[in-house]
Amino acid sequence: MTRYEQLAETLARQIHSGAWGPGTRIPGTRELSRLHRASITTVMAAQRLLEGWGLVEARPRSGYYVRGAALPLEAPALPEAVATPGAPTLVQSQRMALTLIQATQRRDVLPLGAAVPDVTFLPVAALNRALGAAARLAGDRAGGYDFPPGCPELRGQIARRMALAGCDTGPEGIITTSGAQEALTLALRAVAEPGDVIAIETPTYYGLLQVIEALGMRALEVPTDPLAGLDPEALAQALARWPIKACVVVSNFSNPLGCALSSERKRALVTLCAKAQIPLVENDIYGELGFADQRPLAAKHFDRHGNVLYLSSFSKTLEPGLRVGWIAPGRHFDRVAHLKYVSSLATPTVPQLAVARYLEQGGYERQLRRARAAYARHVELMSAAVQGHFPVGTRISRPTGGFVIWVELPEGADSMALYEQALSERITIAPGPLFSATGRYRHCLRLTCAQPWGAASEQGIATLGRLARQQLEVG
Amino acid sequence: MVEEALRYEQVADQVREQVRLGALRPGERIPSVRQMSRRLGVSVSTVVQGYGLLLDERVIEARPQSGYYVQAPVQRPAPPGISRPQAHPVAVTVSQLALQVVQASRHGARIPLGSALPRTDFPAVVRLHRILASLARRPDPRLADYDMPPGNPALRHQVARRAAEAGVVVSADEVVITNGCVEALVLCLRAVTRPGDTVAIESPAFFGTLQSIESLGLKALEIPTDPRQGVSLPALKLALEQWPLKAVVLSPNFSNPLGYRMSDRRKAELVALLERARVPLIEDDVYADLNYHGERPRAAKAWDRTGNVLLCSSLSKTLDPGMRIGWAIPGRHTETVTHLKMVTSLAGPTLPAQAAAEYLAGSGHERHLRSVRSAYRERRDRFLDLAARHLPSGCRVTQPEGGMLAWVELPEAVDSLDLYRRALARGVSTAPGPLFSASGRYGNFVRLNYAQAEVALMEEGLTILGELIREGR
Ligand SMILES: Cc1ncc(COP(=O)(O)O)c(C=O)c1O
Ligand SMILES: Cc1ncc(COP(=O)(O)O)c(C=O)c1O
Numbered sequence: 001m002t003r004y005e006q007l008a009e010t011l012a013r014q015i016h017s018g019a020w021g022p023g024t025r026i027p028g029t030r031e032l033s034r035l036h037r038a039s040i041t042t043v044m045a046a047q048r049l050l051e052g053w054g055l056v057e058a059r060p061r062s063g064y065y066v067r068g069a070a071l072p073l074e075a076p077a078l079p080e081a082v083a084t085p086g087a088p089t090l091v092q093s094q095r096m097a098l099t100l101i102q103a104t105q106r107r108d109v110l111p112l113g114a115a116v117p118d119v120t121f122l123p124v125a126a127l128n129r130a131l132g133a134a135a136r137l138a139g140d141r142a143g144g145y146d147f148p149p150g151c152p153e154l155r156g157q158i159a160r161r162m163a164l165a166g167c168d169t170g171p172e173g174i175i176t177t178s179g180a181q182e183a184l185t186l187a188l189r190a191v192a193e194p195g196d197v198i199a200i201e202t203p204t205y206y207g208l209l210q211v212i213e214a215l216g217m218r219a220l221e222v223p224t225d226p227l228a229g230l231d232p233e234a235l236a237q238a239l240a241r242w243p244i245k246a247c248v249v250v251s252n253f254s255n256p257l258g259c260a261l262s263s264e265r266k267r268a269l270v271t272l273c274a275k276a277q278i279p280l281v282e283n284d285i286y287g288e289l290g291f292a293d294q295r296p297l298a299a300k301h302f303d304r305h306g307n308v309l310y311l312s313s314f315s316k317t318l319e320p321g322l323r324v325g326w327i328a329p330g331r332h333f334d335r336v337a338h339l340k341y342v343s344s345l346a347t348p349t350v351p352q353l354a355v356a357r358y359l360e361q362g363g364y365e366r367q368l369r370r371a372r373a374a375y376a377r378h379v380e381l382m383s384a385a386v387q388g389h390f391p392v393g394t395r396i397s398r399p400t401g402g403f404v405i406w407v408e409l410p411e412g413a414d415s416m417a418l419y420e421q422a423l424s425e426r427i428t429i430a431p432g433p434l435f436s437a438t439g440r441y442r443h444c445l446r447l448t449c450a451q452p453w454g455a456a457s458e459q460g461i462a463t464l465g466r467l468a469r470q471q472l473e474v475g
Numbered sequence: 476m477v478e479e480a481l482r483y484e485q486v487a488d489q490v491r492e493q494v495r496l497g498a499l500r501p502g503e504r505i506p507s508v509r510q511m512s513r514r515l516g517v518s519v520s521t522v523v524q525g526y527g528l529l530l531d532e533r534v535i536e537a538r539p540q541s542g543y544y545v546q547a548p549v550q551r552p553a554p555p556g557i558s559r560p561q562a563h564p565v566a567v568t569v570s571q572l573a574l575q576v577v578q579a580s581r582h583g584a585r586i587p588l589g590s591a592l593p594r595t596d597f598p599a600v601v602r603l604h605r606i607l608a609s610l611a612r613r614p615d616p617r618l619a620d621y622d623m624p625p626g627n628p629a630l631r632h633q634v635a636r637r638a639a640e641a642g643v644v645v646s647a648d649e650v651v652i653t654n655g656c657v658e659a660l661v662l663c664l665r666a667v668t669r670p671g672d673t674v675a676i677e678s679p680a681f682f683g684t685l686q687s688i689e690s691l692g693l694k695a696l697e698i699p700t701d702p703r704q705g706v707s708l709p710a711l712k713l714a715l716e717q718w719p720l721k722a723v724v725l726s727p728n729f730s731n732p733l734g735y736r737m738s739d740r741r742k743a744e745l746v747a748l749l750e751r752a753r754v755p756l757i758e759d760d761v762y763a764d765l766n767y768h769g770e771r772p773r774a775a776k777a778w779d780r781t782g783n784v785l786l787c788s789s790l791s792k793t794l795d796p797g798m799r800i801g802w803a804i805p806g807r808h809t810e811t812v813t814h815l816k817m818v819t820s821l822a823g824p825t826l827p828a829q830a831a832a833e834y835l836a837g838s839g840h841e842r843h844l845r846s847v848r849s850a851y852r853e854r855r856d857r858f859l860d861l862a863a864r865h866l867p868s869g870c871r872v873t874q875p876e877g878g879m880l881a882w883v884e885l886p887e888a889v890d891s892l893d894l895y896r897r898a899l900a901r902g903v904s905t906a907p908g909p910l911f912s913a914s915g916r917y918g919n920f921v922r923l924n925y926a927q928a929e930v931a932l933m934e935e936g937l938t939i940l941g942e943l944i945r946e947g948r
Contacts, residue, residue, distance in 0.1 A: 097817075107617075119616040127619075128611040131826060135608040144595055145796045147577050178654055181821035189690070194670050210818040216669070319619045321825030341574050342686040344658040348824050349797035350607060 002125065004045035007038055009370055011046065015055050020066050026056060028063050052120045054377050054453035067381075079226050079257075079395045079408040079444065088197040088218040088242055097206050097434055110451070110460040113428030115255055115316070115404050117450035121374055122319055123367045127358055134353035145345060148337040150176030150326075151352035157359040158326050165287055166301030167310065169328045175337050176326050176347045180285045183311035183327040185211050186343070188246065190335045191279045191309070192217055196245035199238055201230045203406065203435035203444070205255040205283070208248055212437070219437035220244060226397055226406070229254060229261040232268040239276050246279050251299045253286035256406040256435055256446040258379075258399020260290065266299040274307050279332065284312045285325075288368050290401035291376040306330030314355055316402075317368060322351045375403040378449040385458055386447070389465030391472055403450040413443040413471050421467045427460050482517050486525025489515070491534055494545055505535060505543050531768050533856065555871045555884040557707065560678035560697030561914040564718060573682045573910055576895070586936040588923045589895075589904030591681075591731055591880060593792050594850070599834075599843035600795050607830040622825040624816040625809075626652025626802075629832035634802050637835065641763060642777025643786065643804065651803045651812050652823050655796070656761045659787035659803035661687045662819065664722065666811040667755045667785070668693055672721040675714050677706045679882065679911035679920070681731040684724055684759065688913075695913040696720065702873050702882065705730070705737040708744055715752045722755050728763035728772045732882040732911055732922040734875030736772055746778040753783075755808070760788040762878040764844055767852040772877075782806030790831060792879070793847060799824070800831045851879050851926050854933075858925035861934050865941040879926035885919045889947045894921065897943050903936045 011026065020026050027035065032043045047064055050056045056064040149155065155171040162169050177183040184207065192198060194216035200208060202221035212219050220242055223234040230249050238244060249269065252260045261269065273280040282299045290296055300310040309332055313325025324347070329336040358364065383396050386407055397406040409415070415431035422429050430448075432441030451457060493499040506514065511522045526543055529535045536546045576589055610618060625631060631647040638645055653659040668674060670692030676684065678697035688695050696714055699707045706725055714720065727737040727745070737745070749756045760774050776784040785808055789801030800823075805812040834840070855875060862872050862883070871884040885891060891907040898905050906924075908917030921940075928936060 114621075116621065119619050122619060124616075124619050131611040132608040135604040135611065137604075144592060145577070145791075147574065178820040178824070179822070182819060185819050194692075207818075207821065214665075214815060214818040315621075320621045320822075321619050323820070323822060323824040338574060338686075339690055341577075342657070342683065342690045343661050344654040344799070344820070345683065346655070346797070346799060348654070348799040348827055350604070350827065351824050 003038060004042045004049065007032075007036055007042060008046040008049040009366070010036070011050055012055055012370065012373060015050075015066055022066050025063050025065050049120070051454070052452035054374070054381050079397055079406055088220040097210060108426060109423070110427045110456060112447045112451070112460065113430045115430075115446075115448055116320055117316065117371075117403060118452055120452055121371050121450055123358075123363065124319065126361070126363055126367075127319055127322070127354065130357040130361075131350065131354040134350045134357060137353065144349070146176075146349045146352060147346050148175050148340040150174075150347050151349065151356060153356035153360075154324070154352045155326075157356050161288075161359075162298070162310070162328065164295055165284065165298040167298050167328065169300075169310070173328050173330070173333065174326050175329065175333070175340055176324065176352055177311075177313075177340065178323045178344065178347055179315055179320075179325040180283060180311055180313035181207055181211075181325070182340075182344070183313070183325050184208060184248075184281070184283065185215075186336050186339050187281045187309045187311060187327060187329065187332075188212070188215055188217065188248075189339050190329065190332045191281070192245040197242050199235060199244045199247040200437070201249055201254060201257075202437075203256055203432070203441055205250065206430075206434040208283075209435075209437055221437060221440075222247075224257065225259070226257050227259050229257070229259045229265065230269070232265060232272055235269070236272055239272070239278070244276075244278055246281060247273055248281040248283065249299070250283045250286065252284055252296045253289060253399060253401030255286065255402065256404050256430075257397050258402050258404060258406070259397070260296055260400055261299065263297055266297065267302045270299050270302040270308060274303075274305050279307055279309055281309045281311070284310060285316055286402040287312065288317055289372055289375060289403065291372060291379075292400065300328070300330075303330065306332075309336070317371065318355065318358070322355060323348070324351050324355045372401075375401075375450060378451070378453055379403065379405060381453050382447060382449040382457070382461070385461040386465070389462045391465070391469050394468075403448060405447050405449060407445050407447060409443045409445070409468055410472060411443055413468055415442060415445045417471065418445065418464070418467055422464060425463050425467070427463060429464065483521045483524035483528065486511065486515060486517065486522050487528045490525075490529055494534060499545050501545050501547050503545050504541075505545060507542055528768055531852070553871050554702045554873045555882065555920075557701040558678045558697075558699050558916075560699060560912065560916055564673040564694040564696040572907075573686055576904070576906055576910065584899060584904035585902035586932045586939075587904050587927050588925075588933070588936050589906045590924055590927065591792070592796065592924065592927050593794075593847075593879060594926055595795055595797075597843060597847060599839060602839065603795060603798065603830060603834045606833050607826060610826055610830055610833070618825055618829060620825065621822040622652075622828055623822050624651060624813045626650075626823055627825075627828040627832055629836070630800070630828050631802075633832050633835035634804075638774075638786075638804065640771050641760065642773035645804055649804055649806070649809055651805060651809065651816055652828055653787075653789075653801040653803055653816060654820060654823055655791055655799045655801040656759065656787050656789035657683055657687065657801070658816075658820070659789070659801050660684060660724070660757060660759060661691070662812050662815045663757045663785040663787060663803055663805055663808065664688065664691055664693070664724070665815055666805065666808045667757075668721045673718055674722045674724055675711065675718075675720050676724045676913075677726070677730060677733075679732055679908070679917055680724075681726070681759070682906075682910040685911070685913055688724075693721075697913055700730075700733060701735065702733045703735055705733075705735040705741065706745075708741060708748065711745075712748060715748070715754060720752075720754050722757055723749060724757045724759065725775075726759040726762065727775045728760060729765060729875060729878035730759075731762065731878070732880050732906070734873050734878050734880055734882065736766075736876055737775070739773060742773065742775040743778045746775050746784060750779075750781055750783050755806075756784045758784055758786045760786055761792050763788070764793045765848060765851060765879065766877040767848055767855070768876060776804065776806075779806060782808075785812075793844060798827050798831065800827060854879075854925045854930070855881075857930055858923075858933060861937050865934070865937040867941060867945050870944070879924055881923050881925055883921050883923060885921065885944055887919055889919050889944055891917070891919060891921045894940070894943055894947060897947075898940060901939050901943075903939050905940070
C-alpha cells in the first residue's frame with residue numbers, strides 16, 4: 001500500500017470511530033502533513049481518496065468536512081417479497097444483458113448498471129506489481145498449460161480464505177476457473193441436464209438466468225424475503241411439487257437484494273437439499289464484503305456429504321479483469337474438473353500466479369476492511385439520494401453487504417423504458433426484468449453504489465428520479 | 476503465382492517419382508539445376524525451389540562443388556494407412572484418462588512425449604511476458620475492468636489482419652476472443668448443435684475435441700482419414716447422405732494426431748460440399764502456422780462464401796498456451812458465439828489480451844514463427860531418424876509436414892494403454908491411441924510429441940519405448 005493510501009485509511013478509521021462528527025471540518029492539509037509527517041502531495045492525495053470514498057466533502061476555500069449522516073430519519077420501505085412460486089419456465093430473451101453490459105463499459109456514462117466496483121476501490125497498484133512479477137517468471141512456470149485443478153499456489157491461498165468461511169475443503173478440493181461465471185456454468189453442467197428444473201432465488205443475478213437459458217434448463221423461482229433471503233420452507237414445498245434437480249443460491253449478500261441467509265437458514269437449506277438428494281450450488285462471490293466485522297459462514301460449512309458445490313471469485317474484491325475464480329465442488333469434484341478441461345483446457349496462468357502472490361503478501365484483509373467500510377457508506381449515500389429524489393412510494397432494499405441496491409418504483413413505472421431514457425442522459429442502470437426468468441420486476445431496478453460519490457452521482461440520481469416521475473405522470 | 480507454385484511442385488514430383496520407381500538410385504547424382512531447367516522448360520529459380528523442397532524432405536542431399544544426389548536410404552518407417560473407424564455415430568466414451576495423460580506430461584514424467592505442448596523457451600515468449608509486465612505498470616483503469624465479448628478490439632484487429640495470411644479476409648467485427656482454441660471449439664459446437672445431435676469428425680481426432688463433443692451430449696461419427704491427404708471426401712459425402720449431421724469438425728492443416736495437410740483443391744471441395752449440404756464446418760486451425768515448407772497453408776475458410784465455416788485457433792501452439800489467447804471467426808454464427816461466450820465465462824482476462832494485441836502489432840512474430848518452424852522441422856528429422864533406429868521394425872510412423880506430433884502404429888499385438896502405464900513407470904509419457912477415437916479404436920497406436928523434450932531425452936525415451944514394445948509383443 002502506498003503512503004497516501006495508508007494515510008487515508010488512518011483518517012477513515014478516525015472518522016468511523018467518531019473522532020470528528022458529521023459536518024465538522026477535518027484538520028487542514030498543512031496540519032495533517034505535520035501530524036503525520038507526510039508531504040503535502042501525499043496528504044492531498046489522501047484527501048481526494050477520502051472524498052472518493054464518500055467520507056468527506058470539499059468546501060471551496062475552507063477544507064474537507066465529514067459528510068452528514070446519510071441515514072434517513074425513517075428507513076425506506078422494503079421491496080415486496082414474491083410470495084407465490086410460479087411454475088418452472090424456460091428462461092428467454094436474456095440477450096439484452098450483453099448490450100447492457102457493453103453499454104456500461106462506455107467511458108462517457110455514469111455506470112450505475114453493472115455490478116462492477118470503480119477502480120478507486122480496488123487494490124490495483126498492488127495487484128499490478130504482483131502481475132508484473134508473475135509475468136517475469138516467463139520460462140516454464142508462467143508458460144505452459146495449468147491444467148485443472150489449476151495453479152497449486154493459488155489453490156493453497158484460496159483454501160485459507162475458505163477456512164475463514166468455515167470450510168475445511170483444503171487445496172485438493174478446489175478447482176480454479178475463469179471467474180465465478182465459468183464456475184456456475186460448470187456446476188450446473190455437472191449436476192443437471194437440458195430440460196431439468198433449477199430452483200433459484202428471485203430476484204436473482206441475471207448471469208445465472210443466462211446460464212440456465214443457454215443450457216436449455218428451466219428455472220423455478222422460489223419466494224425470497226428481501227431481508228432474510230430464500231425461504232427453506234418455500235423450497236421444501238417446491239420440492240414436493242416439482243422435479244427439481246438442483247438449487248442455486250447466493251448465500252451471503254445476494255445480487256440484487258443484498259441480504260444474507262442466517263446461519264439457521266443455511267443449515268436448514270443444506271439439510272433440506274441433502275435429504276432431497278439434490279445438490280446445492282452456493283455462490284459466495286460477495287461473502288467477504290459484509291458490512292459487519294465478522295465474515296459470515298458459508299452454507300458449505302454445514303455440508304457433511306459433499307453435496308454443496310461452493311463457488312466464488314476475486315472479481316468483486318480484487319479485479320474483474322483478472323478472471324480468477326474457483327469452485328469447491330464436493331463430491332462432484334472429478335466431474336467438474338473434467339468439464340473444466342473439456343470446455344477451456346485451463347485457466348490463464350499469469351493472473352492465477354499474481355493473485356496467489358498478492359494473497360501471500362498479506363494486505364488483503366486490510367484492503368477488504370477498507371472496501372467494506374467504503375461500500376457500507378456508499379450504500380447509505382445512494383439510498384438517501386434515491387429516497388430524496390425518487391417518486392413517493394419508492395422502496396429500497398437494505399443490504400448488509402455487497403454494493404448494490406434494489407429499488408422498487410411505484411406500480412406503473414417501466415424500468416426498461418427508464419433504461420433507454422437514462423442511457424440518452426448518459427446514465428446506465430440495470431432494469432428489473434433482467435433479474436427474473438418470468439419477466440417480473442418491470443417497475444424495479446438495480447443500482448451500483450461502488451462509484452466515487454460526488455456531485456455527478458447526486459445529479460445522476462436526481463435525473464433518474466425526474467425520469468421516473470415523468471413516467472408515472474404520463475402513465 | 477499459383478502456377479509458379481505448381482511448377483516447382485512439379486519439379487519435386489518428377490524427382491520423387493523417379494526415386495520411387497528406382498530410375499534414380501540412392502547415391503546417384505540427379506540432373507543439375509540448369510539441365511533440369513532446360514528439360515522441363517522452367518526457370519532456374521523454379522528448379523532451385525523444387526530442389527529446396529526435396530532437400531527439406533531429405534529425398535536428396537547437396538554435396539559441395541559437386542551437385543545434388545539422391546540421399547542414402549534412411550530407412551524411415553512407413554506411414555500408417557487410412558483409418559477405418561466405426562461406420563455409425565456413437566456416444567463418445569473416452570474416459571477421464573485424457574486429463575491424467577496431460578497432467579502426467581506436465582508434472583509426472585521426466586521425458587514428456589505424451590502432450591501436445593509446444594516449446595516455450597523461445598525469446599518471443601519472454602517478449603510477450605515482458606509486454607504483460609510493462610502493461611501492469613500502465614495506469615489505465617480499463618486494464619482492470621471486464622473485457623466483455625467479443626473482446627479486446629486491438630487484439631481482434633490483429634487476428635483479422637493475420638487471418639489474411641490464411642486467405643481469410645474478415646474485419647475485426649467477425650472475430651470473438653476466447654479462452655484458447657478449445658473454448659472457441661466448444662462455443663461454436665454449442666452454437667450449431669443441440670444435445671443428442673450427431674457431428675462428423677476426422678479419425679483419429681484430437682481427444683480434447685472428442686471429449687468436448689461427449690460433454691455436450693453429442694454423438695460423433697468418425698470419418699476415415701488418410702494420414703497424408705486428410706479426411707476422405709467420398710466417405711464424408713456418404714455420411715452426409717446417411718446421417719442428419721449438424722456439424723463437421725476438422726483440422727485441415729496439420730491435424731492432431733495425424734499431421735496431414737489437405738490440398739487447396741480438396742479444401743475448396745470440402746467447403747463446397749458442406750455448403751450444399753447446409754452443414755457448418757468447424758475448422759480447427761491451431762497448428763497451421765507451423766508449416767515446415769513454403770507458404771503458410773490456407774484455411775478452408777478461405778473458400779467460404781456464405782459464412783458456413785467457423786474458424787477456431789489460438790496462440791497456444793505457436794507462442795504460449797498458458798496465456799489462453801484464442802479466437803473464433805464464426806461466420807454467420809458470430810452473434811450467437813459472442814452471446815455464448817458471455818454466458819459461459821463472462822469475459823476473457825483483460826491484461827493478457829492487451830499484451831497479445833501489442834505483441835502481435837510489433838514486427839517480431841513472423842521472425843519468431845520462422846525460427847519455430849525450422850526448430851520443429853529439425854526436431855522432426857531427428858525424431859524420424861531416432862524412431863527408425865530405436866523402434867522395432869513393423870512400427871509405422873507419420874512424416875508430418877508441420878506441427879509437432881507424430882502418430883505411430885505399433886505391431887498389432889501391442890496394447891498402447893499397457894505401454895502407456897509401463898512407459899510412465901520409467902518416466903516416459905505417451906498419448907495412447909484409444910484416446911483419439913470415440914469408439915475405442917487405435918489400441919496399437921501412440922501419439923508422440925517431438926518438439927518438447929530435448930533431443931538426448933527424446934532418444935532415451937524412444938529407446939525405452941522400443942524396449943517395452945519388443946517386450947509387449
Ligand atoms: C452473484 C454473481 N455471481 C457471479 C458474477 C460473475 O462474476 P465473475 O466475474 O467472477 O465471473 C457476478 C458478477 O456480477 C455476480 O454478481
Ligand atoms: C487440435 C487442437 N486444437 C486445440 C488445442 C488446444 O488449444 P488451446 O490451448 O488454444 O485451447 C489443441 C491442443 O492440444 C489441439 O491439439
